[in-house]
Amino acid sequence: MNLLLQGLALGVLTGGLYALLASGLSLYFGVMRVVMVAHPAFLFLAAYLTYTVHTTLGLDPFLALPLTVPLFFALGVAVQRLLIARLAPENMAMMSVLLTFGIALTIEGLLGTFYTGSYKSVSMEYATRSLTIGGVHLPYDKIIAFWVAAITLLVLFAVLIKSRFGQSLRATIQHREAARLVGIQTERVAGYGFGVGLATAAVGGTVLALITPFFPASHWVWIGKLMAIIVVGGLGSVVGAALAAVLLGVVEGLVLVTVDATWATIMFYVFLFLTLLARPQGFFGGRLAHRF
Amino acid sequence: MARVSKGLAIISICALGLTACAKTDEPGAAQSPGQQQGPVKIGISLPLTGDFSEPGKGIQEGYQVWADMVNAKGGLLGRKVELIFRDDASDPNRVSSDYESLITQDKVNLVFGPFSSRLVIPAAKVAESYNMLFVEPAGAAKEVFEQGFKRLFYAAPAIASDHYNYLAEYITKLPADQKPKTAAYASLDDPFAQGTAYGLRDKLAAAGIKTVVDEVYPPETTDFSPIAAKIAAAKPDIVVGGTQFEDSVGLVRALQELKVQPKLAAFSTGPTLPEFPAAVKGAAEHILSPVGWSATATFTGNQEMVKRYKEMFKGEANEDIANGFTVGQIVEAAVNAVKCVDPTKECQDKLADHIRQGTFDTVVGPLSFDDAGRPEQAHMIQQYVNGKIEIVLPENAKTADIVYPKKEW
Numbered sequence: 001m002n003l004l005l006q007g008l009a010l011g012v013l014t015g016g017l018y019a020l021l022a023s024g025l026s027l028y029f030g031v032m033r034v035v036m037v038a039h040p041a042f043l044f045l046a047a048y049l050t051y052t053v054h055t056t057l058g059l060d061p062f063l064a065l066p067l068t069v070p071l072f073f074a075l076g077v078a079v080q081r082l083l084i085a086r087l088a089p090e091n092m093a094m095m096s097v098l099l100t101f102g103i104a105l106t107i108e109g110l111l112g113t114f115y116t117g118s119y120k121s122v123s124m125e126y127a128t129r130s131l132t133i134g135g136v137h138l139p140y141d142k143i144i145a146f147w148v149a150a151i152t153l154l155v156l157f158a159v160l161i162k163s164r165f166g167q168s169l170r171a172t173i174q175h176r177e178a179a180r181l182v183g184i185q186t187e188r189v190a191g192y193g194f195g196v197g198l199a200t201a202a203v204g205g206t207v208l209a210l211i212t213p214f215f216p217a218s219h220w221v222w223i224g225k226l227m228a229i230i231v232v233g234g235l236g237s238v239v240g241a242a243l244a245a246v247l248l249g250v251v252e253g254l255v256l257v258t259v260d261a262t263w264a265t266i267m268f269y270v271f272l273f274l275t276l277l278a279r280p281q282g283f284f285g286g287r288l289a290h291r292f
Numbered sequence: 293m294a295r296v297s298k299g300l301a302i303i304s305i306c307a308l309g310l311t312a313c314a315k316t317d318e319p320g321a322a323q324s325p326g327q328q329q330g331p332v333k334i335g336i337s338l339p340l341t342g343d344f345s346e347p348g349k350g351i352q353e354g355y356q357v358w359a360d361m362v363n364a365k366g367g368l369l370g371r372k373v374e375l376i377f378r379d380d381a382s383d384p385n386r387v388s389s390d391y392e393s394l395i396t397q398d399k400v401n402l403v404f405g406p407f408s409s410r411l412v413i414p415a416a417k418v419a420e421s422y423n424m425l426f427v428e429p430a431g432a433a434k435e436v437f438e439q440g441f442k443r444l445f446y447a448a449p450a451i452a453s454d455h456y457n458y459l460a461e462y463i464t465k466l467p468a469d470q471k472p473k474t475a476a477y478a479s480l481d482d483p484f485a486q487g488t489a490y491g492l493r494d495k496l497a498a499a500g501i502k503t504v505v506d507e508v509y510p511p512e513t514t515d516f517s518p519i520a521a522k523i524a525a526a527k528p529d530i531v532v533g534g535t536q537f538e539d540s541v542g543l544v545r546a547l548q549e550l551k552v553q554p555k556l557a558a559f560s561t562g563p564t565l566p567e568f569p570a571a572v573k574g575a576a577e578h579i580l581s582p583v584g585w586s587a588t589a590t591f592t593g594n595q596e597m598v599k600r601y602k603e604m605f606k607g608e609a610n611e612d613i614a615n616g617f618t619v620g621q622i623v624e625a626a627v628n629a630v631k632c633v634d635p636t637k638e639c640q641d642k643l644a645d646h647i648r649q650g651t652f653d654t655v656v657g658p659l660s661f662d663d664a665g666r667p668e669q670a671h672m673i674q675q676y677v678n679g680k681i682e683i684v685l686p687e688n689a690k691t692a693d694i695v696y697p698k699k700e701w
Contacts, residue, residue: 261509
């Protein structure tokens with residue numbers, strides 16, 4: 001019983017982290033039907049930058065954020081305007097996989113050149129301690145990751161719902177032509193949307209750096225998991241992705257403590273197939289998904 | 293039917309080609325060693341890019357240090373050694389064609405092996421088909437030795453399942469009141485990593501130490517807390533990880549977070565890498581790990597190798613470099629003993645036979661091999677003692693006493 005509670009608690013915390021890591025992916029797909037295979041590569045690029053800031057300046061990893069977040073936003077706008085906007089709209093989903101796969105390989109190669117292939121890690125004092133409540137241990141690094149994810153997602157939702165930019169972005173997601181007709185500069189909005197997506201990668205990368213050691217090819221294991229999350233959540237729905245992330249995190253945690261790690265990893269793909277069979281638009285997605 | 297005859301035609305053409313090659317090589321074989329011209333060419337394909345690029349480069353440097361030291365002594369049978377490297381980009385298809393062309397186009401005298409079991413098997417198949425001796429620095433998985441290779445030798449102290457032998461012996465000989473009663477195992481789903489943990493598990497289980505957790509996780513695993521939660525619930529006396537790097541760090545951190553305090557903790561590979569202590573902060577203290585080579589050991593050629601490496605590459609030697617160097621030492625000893633170094637079946641067979649029956653002094657200690665090319669020794673056991681890596685087992689190689697039970701992490 002205690003073990004189940006422990007599994008549940010760890011699952012919720014890990015699910016929060018997954019939500020943060022997957023939110024950008026959902027945004028890219030929603031805004032411009034881009035399947036962004038390079039998102040995890042950008043996460044680890046952010047992790048490496050955090051590592052550099054932490055080791056050379058001796059700062060807390062989170063103090064790297066004021067530097068990496070704007071940088072990644074600008075990078076995202078540049079990638080969208082200079083590369084992705086030039087792809088033909090008819091086969092955007094397919095071509096974007098190829099393009100972003102190339103970007104992922106480029107990032108991996110550059111990280112290998114500058115940081116070598118050896119492992120890097122950012123380990124803080126609090127990274128190995130935990131809070132114990134009624135026999136259940138809650139690791140501090142996971143709690144921190146959860147709250148960073150929660151705050152980042154809240155800010156993201158607030159931007160999407162309250163701000164004028166958020167309204168234009170949602171209009172672009174819902175119906176691009178109509179948005180253009182009412183005077184929204186959809187090209188520019190799409191660029192900013194991509195920038196916001198990459199900005200979440202900057203935050204996600206910092207959190208990842210705290211909880212796991214990494215090397216240039218670390219990003220590959222994350223692509224499958226994160227893609228499964230956004231499909232289960234409903235492509236393009238940021239809220240859906242967040243809910244699916246917590247759901248899959250909990251399922252993973254519970255299966256891990258009751259069965260084994262191999263089945264826990266398979267659960268992501270089991271849910272992916274079930275979603276495609278039973279509800280292809282995703283469990284939390286709106287009508288949006290029907291259109292492609 | 294048409295396909296069969298086409299296949300036969302291809303095979304016969306290939307066979308003709310081979311006999312032609314063999315013919316042209318024979319005059320060379322007939323000459324006595326001293327009269328031969330030109331260097332001894334050694335062909336090697338290595339993963340210099342891709343997944344295994346770090347260890348691949350280490351092995352390459354080990355080969356280079358060996359060649360440099362041999363040439364400084366006047367070469368092999370009086371001829372200079374020349375290494376020909378190819379980059380296989382960690383790709384099992386590229387590694388086959390690399391050895392194919394090294395043997396047929398470059399007409400190398402000898403071949404040395406690549407890095408990792410995954411590349412060693414296809415490479416050894418090619419070498420075997422040309423009757424070439426194949427000593428390799430990294431291919432410890434048991435599958436390597438189950439392919440029926442007759443000229444393959446693994447130039448390291450032990451195959452995966454024997455890595456923990458000295459530790460198993462130590463634990464089983466502890467007095468009854470100190471002896472652990474329960475053990476938890478967590479292993480990566482990988483033939484090498486699993487092999488190390490299961491080797492120890494089987495020996496301890498046979499000695500009556502109960503296995504309370506036996507977990508296998510896939511390489512995609514990124515979160516180790518739930519595995520640690522299972523271990524925590526079983527409260528084992530000792531924890532063993534069949535790990536590589538990321539997972540060893542992940543497990544140590546997760547075990548700390550879940551307040552598991554075993555009397556003994558052993559992890560494969562991870563703790564032997566220089567990045568480990570920083571990645572786990574203070575928790576490295578008293579963690580045990582099998583290790584195939586030590587920079588401080590005084591085995592034949594070791595100190596010379598460490599020194600020469602520093603001069604050539606301005607860094608500290610590591611286990612990959614030592615493994616590459618060991619391949620060179622064994623082949624060098626065999627060539628000097630049988631006095632031939634030709635790519636003919638005759639000479640390569642003589643070399644292989646010599647290696648099979650002998651014991652060789654190398655930088656990782658004396659090595660001997662069984663019929664399938666498995667080394668017959670065990671790995672040393674290292675432990676972090678006062679923040680430094682010390683060899684604690686076996687008795688005759690130790691630099692410090694083993695600390696048991698370990699302090700809390």
